[in-house]
Amino acid sequence: MLGDEEVLKAVQSHIESRGEPLAGPLSAASAITWHSLLKGQIVRSIESRSEEKRLHRGPLDLSGRPVYDVISDYRIPPPRDPAEQRRRILVRRGSIDARLCECGNGGVRCQRCEGEGMIRCEPRRPCGSCRDSTCCLLCGGDGRSALKPAGAQARTPVHAAAAETSDRGQCYECGEPGVACVTCRGRGRVQCTICRGEGSRSCPDCAGDGKVTHKHCAGTGRTVEWTEGIIAQTPRTEEVRLPEPGVLYWARKLADQHAAWTPTTMADNDPLRARVQKDFGSTLKPLLRPHHQEIARRTELEYVRFAKVAVDEHPHRIYYVFPTLGRPTVVRRPSPRRVCQIAGIAALAFLLLALVNRFLA
Template sequence: MLDEKNVLEAVRRRIEGRGEASKLGLPDTAKITWHSLLEGEIVRSIETRRQEERKHYGPIDLSDRPEYDTLARHRVALPKDLTTTQTVTLVRRGSVTERSCDCSNGKTACPRCQGRGDLACDPFTACVACRGIDSCLRCDGTGTRNRNTPDGQQPGDDRATCRQCGAPDAACPTCCGRGRTPCSTCDGHGVRDCPDCDRAGTVPHQRCKGTGRTVTWIQGTISRKPLTEKIKHPKTGVPYLAWEEARKSGDWHRAHLTHKDTLPADLTDAFRNLAQPHLAPREGEIARQATFTYLRLARVEAHQHPHRVYYVFPTNTSPQVLVLPSRQRTWQITAAALGALLVLFLFLRLVS
């Protein structure tokens, strides 16, 4: 475990290793800020239970479904993999009821045709060509020649012999003087098939959906769904580069816990205080697995090196030091870069 002495010695070795001791000097004291880095993931299995009355039309086999007496007290084995969804469907003991419908065979008389299978239909419809107005130029469809051919409306090749009065070239060629044509639906028979029952006279009984029986029961459903929580502390205060370097090379401590386990006894108070709130059970939680990795990182500021910040963390061999510019130095570099860009922009404007 790193302490302040180890940290300061690691910074000194880094400065000496880069040949900067004569220029920068070795710090004898420094301001050390400790950061507890914690990463991990918690997967919880969240259970919900519900009960409802179900109805099925026709026969159904429920023998393969487990039975229960009280849903809240019914035990189901915990899922082996908490990352998957699990659903268990049960039937309350003694709740299955099968009833025969009063229709007996699932059929009932068709309400549209009253069980006849057909409907009355007008055998004739008005001629679509003449609409019955000028079906015949001599008899008007009556069969009696009651007028001469009107002026300007002489018989022609587009007229037919009237089948009512026999006048040649005087009748509408579509209806031949009748003014009406046989109905296309019933072909002039005066009845047509019932479209609801297709001449059967019966339709499926709506109460039983045509099955003749119904089955009702009380169904219980137990559902387990995963709830995953990602953990990272601290969210601010440690630069991204320091996080990545520590994640890649640091000697992290690891802990894998289930809902039956407690935090390791050798865990420091700082890490314990970070991890413990995440282990509080959630509503409906029946199982939990948590994986934590944690590492102690030191932030070092030496007054001899005001433009640098040293980040020190343990590795498998010896503490590693990452050097980053201080915030003040970062602002200075940014300002210098912006100034250079501004000068370049003004120069280009002048020469263009």
């Protein structure tokens, strides 16, 4: 752990190595502030236990599954690695009910055809070609004008005009040429193409079988019902960054780059534990509190304590001193006041440039 003296010595030799001699050795009166950072993650294993009714369609051998009496009493060791996702599937003792399905052989009577295999079908259907007009211009499909002599009708001018159009032919009902729909020949209906006029067709639900697959047993004729117990161990990872984001933003960036962080698990035998607790106590406490149903955890944190030094002779700079595996590292940054100054100068320069531009234009 770095101390004040070591920090001042490091800053002094940093300044001197840059060829900026100081009036005298940096004194302990130089403003040193100490800060701590903590980063990493806590991986917890959270356990959940539940039971549900299960139904399997068909035969099923459950003898290989572990059995429990009371789900909450079932002993299962916590995972060696809390990041591991585990699921244990159990069977409640005495809950297995394997039986033959009431259907007997997996098939049931088809409801649509009532087991007949055939369903009724209209032998004749309305003619599609003349749906919106008259099937016969003369008799309208009822053949009544057939009572008149055919020759006399053919000579009337109305019918002569109609005869000229190609989509009208001889009516089967009244016998008049050039008046009837060519598809149905004046009948208004045509033979059904599905049953070809038979009046019945094969049932589409059972394909003419009269029987369909029984859904409850999926056609197997057997079912197995039981109560299943599920014990799930699910990892939950929590990222830790202290102090909260935004605070010590620059220092954190520099520390990531330059400092040697010390790993800590916050376990009882961890020598760093007391130090970290002292630095972050109240914010750290809720993060380390055991979660509901937590059965295992892995704490992977890293800690660093560094110094910020303000030297009277260089008021426009801040020196960060980070511990490393060897000698401490010193990083120089402009002081916040200096940053404001630079920003001010930049703004002024921009303003001047804008004015000059306007002037020239």
